[in-house]
Amino acid sequence: MIDTEPLLVLNPALDRAALAAEFARDGRVQIRDVLTAESAAAVLELLSQQTPWGLSWQAGTDGPHKLRQPAAAALNSADWQYIYGKLGAAQAQGVFAFIYSQYQAYDAHREGWSAGPQHDRLYTDINSPEILGMVREVTALPQIVWADTQATLFGPQQFLSLHQDISDQGWLVAYVFSFAAQEWSPDWGGYLNFYDDDGDIIRGYRPRFNSLNMFRVPRDHSVSFVPGFAPPDRFALTGWFRDRQL
Template identity: 75%
Template sequence: MADHSPLFVINPALDRASLAAAFAADGRVQIRDVLTEESAAAIADLLANHTPWGISWQAGSDGPHKLRHDAAGALSQTDWQAIYGKLGAAQAEGQFGFIYTQYQAYDAYRQGWSAGPRHDQLFTGINSPAVIDLVREITALPQIAWADAQATLFGQQQFLSLHQDISDQNWLVAYVFSFATVDWAPDWGGYLNFYNDDGDIIHGYRPRFNALNMFLVPRDHNVSYVPGFAPAARFAVTGWFRDR
């Protein structure tokens, strides 16, 4: 029987005033236990066990590339070696680059190639009145109207290099709904890190289960490299809250 229970059910015990004060002070916040335990567990299961993952990557000016599940599965060993060769060369020269596993929930919903109703909720749930109202309250940005969404998985040898989110798409606040399915060790990478103008890390968020990270854009940040010995993957739903 299909599961019709809603995803992204907000935890009613959140201290919204304290969270809003933290965001006002720093322009970023991590909300732990943001969803009900049942809701968070359902999303984590959907991501870990039922999602047709694709791949996204960019190496300097080559990209961005967004491959859906079938196209990613068709990549040969030679293809992968070429991709990682380009990534390594770009990173060695200080160019922007990334590679991570993804399911483009918003694109799939809008373009009609969704994996199913449950995956559609990764987009529609983010845009539910309860979530949008929570974000407006904590960020003090009443003009927020909607958000896009993609499911992401950072596994071994994957990363998102230092950058700022600058776009003409009316991005106001970036978000990362974190659904790490294990107790994440610091040496496994995958941290959302923030930097000052001198290149020092001034704050970092460990991958956690059932946590919402939000920050004003643009600001310098990255997702740190996940080494080959990391035994788990960093699951999340990510995107930007927008005003139109």
């Protein structure tokens, strides 16, 4: 029998009016305990135990590269030396760069290489009437009709440098569903940081289990560098809520 139960189940106790007021004031919000405890635990189990992680990276004009799990697993020491050499040079020059592990849930669903029905639910549930309705209510953006999604894992030595999300593909709100597997230490990096025009950090969201970060785009932001001693536990679902479907 095919399991038709949703994987992403919203916490019915969310104070949507208060969340909407915060988003209206700041253009961003972190919703804690966004899913039921059972739902959040199921997502974490799927991400941490059953997901075939690929790799995405870009260093200036070199990329973006999106490797599926077999290609990522086949990288040798020379490949890694090349990648991190390019990333280091880009960062030294102040050029946009990133590297993180990923599973492209929307692409896998659309192109027929999904890891399984539960991984497909990551995409379909993001686009459920319940999730989209809550997002429209909190953001006061009724034109939101669709979202893409990918699973991400920022592990040791990974980061996403300062940038803005600018696209002609209907991006309205960026989101990060956080499922950090343990109480996250500030020393482990991986914060979603926001910046003012002078380059000062004006807000940073700690990776928190079962939280949803949303912010209007474009907006200066980054994911801070995860040091080598941090655990490989910063799991998330990320993407954009849009005014059109691809």
